[in-house]
Amino acid sequence: MxxxxxxxxxxxxxxxxxxxxxxxxxxxxxxxxxxxxxxxxxxxxxxxxxxxxxxxxxxxxxxxxxxxxxxxxxxxxxxxxxxxxxxxxxxxxxxxxxxxxxxxxxxxxxxxxxxxxxxxxxxxxxxxSNEPEPxxxxxxxxxxxxxxxxxxxxRNLHLANDVQRLSRDYEMLTVQFLQSQGLAHAQSQAVEREMQVNRKLTRKLDLVTERYRVANEGYAALKKRLNGVRVDLRQVVQANENLTGNGSYRNMSVAELEVLETTLEGGLAKIREAMRQQYRDVVEGERETCVVCLHEKVSIVLLPCRHRVLCATCAVRVHQCPVDRMDITDRFSTFGM
Structure with missing residues (x-):
């Protein structure tokens, strides 16, 4: 140079x-x-x-x-x-x-x-001759x-290597983020499906609960009615026993016994009157059928009242005259035309 x-x-x-x-x-x-x-x-x-x-x-x-x-x-x-x-x-x-x-x-x-x-x-x-000083x-x-x-x-080489490393890390993190995002999306869909199933089950549970409540109310009403029927049945059974003579009269008070006696006497009188009226109707109408079985012809005369209202079969089983309630001492057969 x-x-x-x-x-x-x-x-x-x-x-x-x-x-x-x-x-x-x-x-x-x-x-x-x-x-x-x-x-x-x-x-x-x-x-x-x-x-x-x-x-x-x-x-x-x-x-x-x-x-x-x-x-x-x-x-x-x-x-x-x-x-x-x-x-x-x-x-x-x-x-x-x-x-x-x-x-x-x-x-x-x-x-x-x-x-x-x-x-x-x-x-x-x-x-x-002046040269520059060194x-x-x-x-x-x-x-x-x-x-x-x-x-x-x-430093540039290290920075370049760091940039490459950071770039690889960024790509790796991006892939991991995308994978995590996809996994989160799949999990969110699964959670949504589970929530839908839970909502359906909740609605079914509410329906079953409502039915159970209605059934309980019906059961309570039926139980109440059953208790009332049981009380009525007990009363009817007791009244029947009292009317048939099988009641526990010793456990009843005097007032209850008097009421029962009045009831029985009134009922018995009504029964007797109905029977007499029926017998009169038979006699007056000259009915030819037995007043007991109502399908056989009369063929027996009762003594001493001489009423002719029974058939041969029923006359053997009866000991009192159905018309006047007199004891039968004898009977004989009659023959029609």
Whole structure:
């Protein structure tokens, strides 16, 4: 890398040649002991333990035997990679970066020495002997810049790996969320079905409960009526026993016995009167049928009352005359036409 001076500088009749400072490009590390621009870039891209195992995007699989600077070149663009490979600057490790270190230089060239192309003409140049002072912390700054670049690249790699990991985790969580959502939807449908079944069972239970309540009310009414019928039946049985002479008269009071006697006497009188009326009707109507069986013809005359109202069969079983209640002492048969 040398000083580039335009070739259009004019030379007149005078011996002095004036050069514009803006047309001069200076270089302060042009000797063999200093790094070129290509080596400086490669030095900044020197491998680190973090980058040693990094798989570059342009690589087709891992390349464990690739030189370290082959891996660092992959960080550059494709144009820069082709340019550096054409110049073959990555075959050897770069020398240590020593920018602006005058103690390491063999000699210092002035701006006049960089104009060797014009010195052969014999022209006299006006040059300045003031060279720029070297910066004391240039080497440390370059090394810190290189370390910062390496750290930045390592952080970028870690961040890229973290982004990929987070992306995978996000996809996994998305799948789990979708699965959980589907499971929750299925469970909600199952719960809805169970709720529908429960509602149906609740309605059936309410219907059965209503029927049970109505049945209980009917049972209570029937039980009440049954108790009343039992009371009436007990009274009827007791009255029947009293009328037939099988009642427990000793347990009855005097008033009850008097009422029973009056009832029985009245009933007996009515019965006797009905019987007499029926007998009179038979006699007056000259009925020819027995007053007892009502289907056989009369054929027996009772003595001593001489009533003829019985058939031969019934006359044997009767001991009193059905008409006047007199005891039968004798009987004889009669014959009709």
């Amino acid at each position: 040398g000083n580039d001076i335009p070739n259009n500088s004019s030379s007149g009749d005078d011996d002095l040649t004036f050069i514009d400072d803006s047309d001069i490009l200076l270089s302060f590390a042009d000797d063999d002991g200093y790094l070129s621009d290509d080596e400086t870039v490669l030095h900044l891209l020197s491998p680190s333990p973090q980058l040693a195992s990094y798989q570059f995007p342009n690589a087709n699989g891992p390349r464990p035997h690739q030189p370290p600077y082959g891996r660092t070149l992959a960080l550059l663009s494709s144009e820069h990679q082709r340019w550096y490979q054409s110049r073959d600057v990555a075959t050897a490790a770069p020398k240590p970066l020593m920018l602006f270190a005058p103690s390491q230089r063999k000699h210092v060239r002035t701006r006049a020495s960089s104009l060797s192309s014009l010195s052969s003409t014999g022209s006299t140049f006006i040059t300045s 910066e004391p912390g240039a080497t440390d700054d370059s090394m810190s810049m290189s370390s910062r670049l390496q750290e930045s690249l390592a």
